[in-house]
Amino acid sequence: MAQPAVLEGLLRWTPAGGLTPGADTEVGGRLLVADSWLVRGGRVRGLERHRERFLRACAECDGPPLRRLLEFWQDTAAALPRTGEWFPRVELTADSRELRLLLRRSPPLQPDIRVWAVGRPDPRTEPRRKGPDLDALAAVRRRASEEGATEAVLTTPSGAVLESATASILWWEDDTLCLPSPRLPVLAGVTAGLIQERARRLGIRVTHPERTLAELDGREVWLVNALHGIRPVREWTGHPMSAGAAVHAAEWRSWLDGISEPLPKE
Template structure:
């Protein structure tokens, strides 16, 4: 990605903490990453983002120390006003960094297409290594008149899109893909499904093909945009279902945003 005028990069130094510096170039070799929306100092599921990033770092660099301390310093640096979409990164040289990025415009709905080529991801279950590959998938979808593209497993089942988790409704049942090994653990999807269960709604994982979504209310969800109902299936022949539940569930999801903790850093180790 290209840095904007308002974007800042802070690299982690074990002795000095987060230090401003030039933003490293985008890479296909990023080991781990995580991003989330901050609006006027409020975030949805921050602890889940932390857990996902920590787990990803543990998988990619088992001997890496200081991830928790880095995270706390990163959260302390987050702006408490305005809309931001920060990203934490573990880079190929095992260095950690924070990109402070203004949030791009949010979309209330989405036009989706099907990715008819093999899934390009190398590490589907970890956010980071495939970000640039997925950005190229999205760019091709945009060039074709869509906003994003749904990926498929070799057996034809749908998994997720280049940028979002897939959810859909079958009558009063909220469904998510059953595709072991091919899904990123989506924070926003987990917030929605957990809340649905608390409301007494049945949540079911199932194998899903494109034909199964014909005429159904289908959402693509992520930390930036929240819930986006699919309002057009580009070049597929599928019919979008009415977005009857999306408005209510946006309010439910928005209510889960909590204030960031007070910007206090833990002391760095001495010695």
């Protein structure tokens, strides 16, 4: 049986009515929680991990009861398209504690990335929860765009690398996989978590050293997230830094693309 026509755009959720189209004027506004992932041909990578992160974040900010969240998630999974490329976002609004699904087409995927090599002070108020600071992070990306880059790196007051505006940062020091320390104010990235787990299964050493941007000069650096997967930095702008050769990226991208799973049956 063919899937019903996709209700693209903003969908509001209620226990009685499920997901229904919302007025265009309702798109935006401050969010308490948000989570998003890539859907390609009805397959998703790490969907259960996104679910758990969303549920946990909603509980931390006194969101709806768990049974309502589970009902919303079930309706969301059923509404996701089984064809094409999409980048949906689940939301919990700040003003009315309303649950919403923003069903949007995926932007073009990027195999690599140009990054502004000037550390930006972290503007987030809730760095460990995705949602409240999306507008502030969008402003960081706009500033990076003015410098001819796609992304900018957030840093601590002492200059330690945290993450980019939309992605976790990983890098290689010889054959050691490195990430910022989880003690730092960083978002627990789903894709970064999958990569770390595979590295440990393969016996690859994983460490969490504090590094400044300058200390990443010449290294293989990745920006990773649920949309683009692994993007090696191909160029740094705004500062005399060189991008290291992407020695590991191709094999890891192939693995990451291969672990997507079919969406639940409707």
